[in-house]
Amino acid sequence: MNVAFIVPRYGAEILNGPEHHCRLIAERLSAIHKVEVLTTCASDDATWDNAYPEGTDRIRGVTVRRFANAESRDAAAFEACSERVFGTPHSAQDEELWLRRRGPWCPALIEYLEQKHRTYDTLIFFSGLHATTVQGLRVHPKRSILVPALRDEPALGLELCKEIFSLPAGIAYTTTVERGLVRSRFRVRAQAEDVVGCGVDLPHGLDPLQPEPVDDSDEDDEPADGNGWNAPTRGALFRRRHRLFRPFALCTGRVRPGKGCEELIEYFGRYAAQQGDAELALMGVKLMEIPDEPFIRLAGTLAENNRLEAFGAATVVLAPAPRDSLALHVLEAFAAGTPVLANARSDVLTDHCQRSDAGLYYADGDEFVECLQLLVGNAELREKLGRNGRRYVAEQYSWQAVLDKYEQLIAAVAPRRSTRATGGRSRGGQSRPRRGREPRNR
Template structure:
């Protein structure tokens, strides 16, 4: 029999341990914990890697944390760019190991086409995983040789070699933070076993949890739903923000990639401009993986500082999030922290769910809905303010770092006393 614990917790655990909810101050430095992630650094400002860094830095107040990662920065090539060895980033110790080989794009794409679209063997799926990368034999060797010095291992994202080959080495000490969503790779058979191996799972959203439980039938594994914390930034409190763009604008912030829906966004925006003759501009921030169309009303600002990011959010009319595949969108939380409404791709259950629960945004599933929603938002400042204020209330209630830290620490305590 299993029971839920905590006032709002979704943690599942055996009935005899249901009273294990401890205060954070009882934990402190008593645990040595490894965070395993495919890449790690200040240059990486999105996705599961950013979540890993955020959580590691916040939990380092309570636990002795090492990050185990590769020397790669670029997730497309996995080229070794950092020096191997130890370093310290924002108070967290980082151990880097070289990637055995960079990704061969043509070979990987050919293998992807086979395993995702055609009949294939389990060996071909494993080969696909190695080609997906980053494969680091020295990293796996370190995990296996040093597993006894760590109490627990957190593995961030299910999708890469660091988790697929690393987690089984320490399954009895592993907590998976899967960052999973309904995408083609998750239907590969190699993941059926992986999602049953960890001692516990930390999901980012209710939608992610529901999808994984439905897909893998692994509800016997203790879990909770946390996500990421967001907090008031000094840049958010600064009222002297300036933007080089003086006209009204909407914004996209994140990796500029086809897989993030950016191609569709650019197409929708250009069509909207042609039909509506609106003066609105689209301001795009982030690392560009794809070509950004040349258009007088599309402004690309590149990879910017935290101050510039918050200035953009504070001055925009709407944040657009066009991705179909998300397990959590931190930039949505940041937009709501700035009291800004959002417009998201409704084909992504996570983004749509965040909007429904917060009442802080609208969603679309095709161009016609995109156009109607954007017209509605741009024409009604009062509506934008109402959605933005509700989003801020939602973030304040659910995504304070105090709440997120407690969820992670409680899950550690539950594993310890099982």
């Protein structure tokens, strides 16, 4: 099969959001199908400035075609347009203008898709509320699969969203929460849909049913495996490298307002004021001022090949974002056997914690302090939650399970021929695209 992924931006250095999700799926499916990525030349989703050269590139075995954006985002114009479409009666043209102002605006990509769409058996669009998706879905909806990456936000009230969910032949939801949100708001006409999410690797040699490896900081250093994991010295090398000698709570991703980071630092200050022993390790690009507090450790950025090592080294992984569509970092923490403390305002985060029984969540500062004290101070609880998290990932988010679901969706919308030389069956067996597997409640 020839499969095209259409996504607003794409690059190995993008380690969050639907773009990261798209790359992980594209790289895995490239071992099965002929995969191309159609994207813009932007690297920054705040400006959509063209940063990469136009043309064809090759990233980790995947062909990437980049098209230049016709304009960058004008923040003032976008804000004014948002006020109009969200606050006053408006027309369909106003919503189309809002889509353009939001960005990216890339007529060259859409023109290429209009000319070449017949060369692809399936078109997979990531991130619903961008022009690359909305305009692209209109080109060949019967061969299109949408990965919405939606959160509950004012934009869902736009008439434009009704069109988005009336077009694609297939929908790959990221979470059960997202599927419930979409079904409660829109009439879905897709012939195939499923909750798919993103695959997560368990560290090599780690049995999800066994207790966590013992951490012994006095042991001699031993080389970690390909996932940065070493059972006898779980996390010791990472902690030494970053001089994290006390228990620490890890927060990864971009540190910026709107992601719950300001509130997190305030709440952690309350924990520290009550003689809390753990440190707060921030690993990610800093896009806001960080207060000079003794409990905060600025530990640089987190490389992709060190993610499981970092999550395994942490005492607790924090998920402070009030809105999250994917929560891949939470699943990676579960895979590493580390419990999560999440913001209860995020339905996605609380759903993962409840279904996995591998994390706690807080609604205010008092609950944050109480939960963090409990997790840091109770090794037996951490081990139990860690074991639950590893089991949850192994059962629901293994790469084989995720790729099987994509194979079923592709088979449902692509021309009538087998996706492999297997008589039309995926690795998971007979394709049954409408019946998504619900995560097992615990």
